[in-house]
Amino acid sequence: MVLATQLLDWYDKNSRDLPWRKDNDAYKVWVSEIMLQQTRVEVVKDYYTRWMERFPTLEALAQTSEQEVLTYWQGLGYYNRARNLLSGVREVCAEYGGKVPDNAPAIQKLPGVGEYTAGAIASIAYNRPSPAIDGNVLRIFSRLFCLEEDITKQATKRKIDRLIRDHMSVERPGDFNQALMDLGSMVCIPQRPRCQLCPLATLCEAQARDVQDVLPVRTPKKAPLHIKLAAGIVIQSSSLLITQRPATGMLAGMWEFPTVELAEDDSTSERLKTRIKSDLQQEVCVGKRLFHYIHTFSHRKWDISFYQCQWLAGNTISFPAHWLGLSELDTVPWAGPHRKVATVLGEQFTQEL
Numbered sequence: 097m098v099l100a101t102q103l104l105d106w107y108d109k110n111s112r113d114l115p116w117r118k119d120n121d122a123y124k125v126w127v128s129e130i131m132l133q134q135t136r137v138e139v140v141k142d143y144y145t146r147w148m149e150r151f152p153t154l155e156a157l158a159q160t161s162e163q164e165v166l167t168y169w170q171g172l173g174y175y176n177r178a179r180n181l182l183s184g185v186r187e188v189c190a191e192y193g194g195k196v197p198d199n200a201p202a203i204q205k206l207p208g209v210g211e212y213t214a215g216a217i218a219s220i221a222y223n224r225p226s227p228a229i230d231g232n233v234l235r236i237f238s239r240l241f242c243l244e245e246d247i248t249k250q251a252t253k254r255k256i257d258r259l260i261r262d263h264m265s266v267e268r269p270g271d272f273n274q275a276l277m278d279l280g281s282m283v284c285i286p287q288r289p290r291c292q293l294c295p296l297a298t299l300c301e302a303q304a305r306d307v308q309d310v311l312p313v314r315t316p317k318k319a320p321l322h323i324k325l326a327a328g329i330v331i332q333s334s335s336l337l338i339t340q341r342p343a344t345g346m347l348a349g350m351w352e353f354p355t356v357e358l359a360e361d362d363s364t365s366e367r368l369k370t371r372i373k374s375d376l377q378q379e380v381c382v383g384k385r386l387f388h389y390i391h392t393f394s395h396r397k398w399d400i401s402f403y404q405c406q407w408l409a410g411n412t413i414s415f416p417a418h419w420l421g422l423s424e425l426d427t428v429p430w431a432g433p434h435r436k437v438a439t440v441l442g443e444q445f446t447q448e449l
């Protein structure tokens with residue numbers, strides 16, 4: 097237990113002051129851990145604080161519409177996290193009387209909760225000796241024990257899981273997991289680990305062999321798929337034409353400007369005009385490009401240009417399309433870079449008033 101003792105001594109003096117660490121309520125740990133997936137701590141702090149002001153309890157969140165929840169999540173990306181969180185708290189209300197289950201296997205059955213999050217909630221909120229293994233922990237343990245196996249492989253993760261269970265503090269498993277999170281973000285960082293500051297330096301095999309800079313071993317990720325898109329900004333009587341994405345799949349249920357995917361030899365204006373005419377029964381004339389963004393998701397990269405479109409004529413539109421007032425642009429959850437454009441248009445509109 098030397099490892100746990102040294103780690104916890106360090107944690108007691110150096111732990112980060114984070115808003116979700118004010119108490120160990122399971123709902124709060126759950127929200128923070130879901131927000132922290134794919135998003136930096138500094139970004140999450142404000143979102144978490146705003147979220148807890150609006151949804152201070154699990155019950156308050158469970159009673160909220162998906163559209164409002166997505167609006168509060170807007171900007172964090174990976175919106176299925178928010179949808180699953182909402183489904184999860186509703187399930188906890190319906191099946192567990194509003195109390196998050198107190199063990200990792202049961203927590204992991206909730207929507208969107210993986211092994212890591214279940215371990216974090218069970219250990220922090222309920223003091224269960226459940227590992228919470230994310231990329232930080234894989235990196236730290238592959239260095240501590242000088243593992244040369246690929247950390248993206250399941251067999252390596254299982255090996256690290258066993259090592260953690262062997263070394264975990266039984267008295268303070270939640271603090272043990274949080275100490276690893278802090279060590280991974282402040283000391284045993286991906287590039288040039290700060291071994292001179294590390295409480296585990298005397299135990300670390302990688303440091304002893306001076307190979308900490310080449311560990312962990314990891315198969316490189318595939319490059320995201322490059323997708324070229326064009327979107328039309330159609331304004332009529334101080335309203336913008338928007339459409340809702342399908343209920344399933346990427347950015348499900350979020351709103352965007354009418355958008356087309358472009359092939360290499362497509363004429364942008366023709367494709368956009370035809371899409372708006374055939375799907376939305378609106379005649380437009382496509383004008384100049386106003387915005388251009390490259391937006392990278394985990395597996396895709398959107399190369400998207402937004403064009404000014406002059407509205408000429410059209411029939412009444414129906415769901416899933418909508419004319420949204422320029423003063424109401426912050427009332428819907430926007431898909432990816434469409435939010436940046438909506439923000440600029442909203443600001444311009446406010447200045448013109």
Ligand code: SF4
Pocket residue numbers: 236239240283284285289290291294295296297298300301302303308
């Ligand atoms: S000694 Fe260095 S490589 Fe080893 S765990 Fe500490 S920071 Fe990481």
